[in-house]
Amino acid sequence: MKEKNATALSRREFVRRTGALAAVCALPGASSAESAPGAPTLDPAKLQRFVDPLPRPEIARPAGVRRDPRNPAEELPYYRMVMGEFEARVHRDLEPTRMWGFNGLSPGPVIEARSGKGVLVEWANELPQRHLFTIDHNLMGAERDKPDVRSVVHLHGAKAPPESDGYPESWFVAGKSSLCHYPNRQDACMLWYHDHAMGINRLNIYAGLLGLYMVRDQFEDALGLPHGEHEVPLVLCDRRFTVDGQLSYDVSPVPSAPWIPEFYGNATLVNGKLFPYLEVEPTLYRFRVLNGSNAQFFNLSLSTGQPIAQIGTDQGLLSAPAPAKIVSLAPGERADLAIDFSGAGGQELTLKIGAVEEILQFRVARSGAHIGNLPGRLPEKLRPVVPLAESAAVRTRLLTLNEYKSPKGESMTMLLGGAHWDMPVSETPELDTVEIWSLINLTEDVHPIHLHLVRMQILDRRSFDKLHYFVNGELRFIGPPMPPDPGEAGWKDTVRAHPQMVTRIIARFEGYAGRYVWHCHILEHEDNEMMRPFEVLPRGRA
Ligand code: C2O
Ligand code: CU
Ligand code: CU
Secondary structure (H helix, E strand, C coil): CHHHHHHHHHHHHHHHHHHHHHHHHHCCCCCCCCCCCCCCEEHHCCCCCCCEEEECCCCCCCCCEEEEECEEEEEEEEEEEEEEEECCCCCCCCCEEEEEEEEEEEEEEEEECCCCCCCEEEEEECCCCCCCCCCCCCCCCCCCCCCCCCEEEEECCCCCHHHHHHCCCHHHCCCCCEEEEEEECCCECCCCCCCCCCCCCHHHHHHHHEEEEEEECHHHHHCCCCCCCHEEEEEEEEECCCCCCCEEECCCCCCCCCCCCCHHHCEECCCCCCEEEEEEEEEEEEEEEEEEECCCCCEECCCCCEEEEEEEEEEEEEEEEEEEECEEEECEEEEEEEECCCCHHEEEEEEECCCCCEEEEEEEEECCCCCCCCCCCCCCCCCCCCCHHHHEEEEEEEEEEEEEEEECCCCEEEEEEEEECCCCCCCCCEEECEEEEEEEEEECCEEEECCCCCCCEEEEEEEEHHHHHHHCCCCCCEEEEEEECHHHHHCCCCEEEECEEEEEEECCCCCCEEEEEECCCCHHHHHHHCCCEEEEECCCCC
């Protein structure tokens, strides 16, 4: 038995090192939480493709207006978003899937907000007693004395006051709720809300606790980008199903330590459907894409090889459209894309997430009813992105990304700056100051690093001598600084830190003083302490 585990683990190590992602699913001894005997894994290649229409996420409707008890001056639109369990059909030929979501939907309803106009959202927990997946009680914050089912909602990318940010330890149980105030004092962009409960975040999001949140503003409206029918949100989530249509999530071969270092599915939900199709007119469309997966990276492309124009990133519009054949998206990242179907009247093409895997079909009509009124072209200039000057930074922090094996080698911890979650706060920027964070990636993996509260820019990425760093604790660069990709050259809130490179980001810590978090957005890493608090100090206190 011991030997068998050792083999499995060394294969896991191999998989991690070589990046042979698909092999993870085939680990000997790996089993899934929900697949009881008789419910083997579904092979998505056996499903008939493109038989379900792509659902358009529903728009949330306010339940009224209310005053924020912490700031009773203004009346704000008030939304009530209820987390619960329900069944949904992810494919015509599959049994309904038990999942979690908001107001009976996963992804949940889209909250539409205007820049500068606040909203109140009451996040209510009405989840059932039992979790859908196996909890690992060894993880920080998920110990046995914590309830299995608990949640707290974070609005990813929001400049929100700390008490509304969804601190991972501020979870609440069924029957409770939390009222959050989002002032929306930020540029137009697509945010997303999702669970953030300490130690079980990967399981709660995997169960379906996520949804979109749009911030819109006049500047963007004036650009005349495709809108209404011609603006389509796409929430991409990789999942694995049993043949009877139920979600399955892996556990490690060590029963006492079920956590796995990354989950990779074999099927991709697009707005909650497998292999949907979308009927489009032969004109320009805008797609607002979120990678809501736990660990999967997507390389988006069109089957025709036609370029996609990226017009925005996590935190809003780029300064100009950036054409690309492939758009990469790490977990947590968003891309605002424009696709021109005007040359494809009467054709069918597909959106791919890798070399071969097709996830969504576009059926282009021969002609469209109201094409005459539509902007057929993108503006040449979008929104100026003023670079944050390095000289504006009051300090540079060197922060390592590292992974550690437990002495017995059966599990791994990923840490930021070498510190555990519960160690004293070490990143304490002063409100309204600019800082550079140098992310020194000592691992073999790409880690998408996300900071709450702030938007940032990527300065550069640069290879360094890892061995020299381990021996002398000093950075010796072995390559030139590389600028961000054109599709990353805007405002970001989640940045890919490449292996054996130093990725430098620059941000102004504006908005609010208080306690926030930063973390890797590979949810398995985040749940195993690749997450740290940071605290914005009021002016004059740093
Ligand atoms: Cu997508 Cu800490 O969040
Ligand atoms: Cu966030
Ligand atoms: Cu990571």
